[in-house]
Amino acid sequence: MTRALFIVDVQNDFTEGGALGVEGGAVVAAGITRLLAASAAGDDFSYDVVIASRDWHDGDNDNGGHFATSSPPDFVDSWPVHCVAGTPGANYHPGLDTSAVDVHVKKGMGEPSYSLFQGVSDGGETVLQVLDRLGVTDVDVVGLATDYCVRASALDALAAGRRVRVLSDLVAGVALESSVAALREVEAAGAVVVSSGLAG
Incomplete structure (x- = not known):
């Protein structure tokens, strides 16, 4: 078994x-x-590879309608401008130690993007290519937001034939109701929803 950690956005x-x-x-x-420190110490949650994604949107267009530019955002398909490539908003949060990240993935470059699988690594590989190359069989998913990018990434990992856990105490969502629904959906699709016990 080779286990990967997905750190989403x-x-x-x-x-x-x-x-x-x-x-x-x-x-x-x-x-x-x-969690990353516990993994390095050989804790129950230990990882062979850590993959982190970032939205990395174009700043000179609406990214395929993802940015609401001509009308107010509906917060479903269109959103306020966010995570523009090279801006402070697109940077990892300073509370996240990225020194243990093995693969950095950028997504949403000119188009709507939710799943980590829609991105490419700094080396030009798709996430599926990275998983296949490294023989990853199991994936844990953490990050933001539960009801959008975490949900989409977990479902795509399941569709790619991986065993998936979502660490429920290391995700946060846009809204409570849709976040609860997202966790139920990924569980129904075959993922395991479990607490890491490391949320603090």
């Missing part, structure tokens, strides 16, 4: 004070840092 714009900040985002960042 723990970025300044998705945490408190950001353009699309979710409540609890900073706590999630700190908890993931504790």
Whole structure:
């Protein structure tokens, strides 16, 4: 068994004070840092590879309608401008220790993007290519936001034939109701929803 950790979009714009900040985002960042330290120490949650994604949107267009530019955002398919490539909002949250990240993935470059699988690594590989190359069989998913990018990443990992766990105390969502529904959906699809006990 080779296990990967997916860290989904723990970025300044998705945490408190950001353009699309979710409540609890900073706590999630700190908890993931504790998780990575526990992994390095050989804890029950240990990983052979750590993959982190970031939205990395174009700043000169609406990214395929993802940015609401001509009408107010509906917060379903269109959103305020966020995570523009090279801006502070697109940076990882400072509470997240990225020194243990093996593969950095950027997604949403000119188009709507939710799943980590829609991105490419700095080396130009798709996430599926990385998983296949490294023989990853199992995936744990943490990050932001539960009801959007975490949900999509977990479902795509299941569709790619991996065993998936979502660490429920290391995710935070846009809204409570849709976050609960997202966790139920991924569980119904075959994922295991479990607490890491490291949220703080």
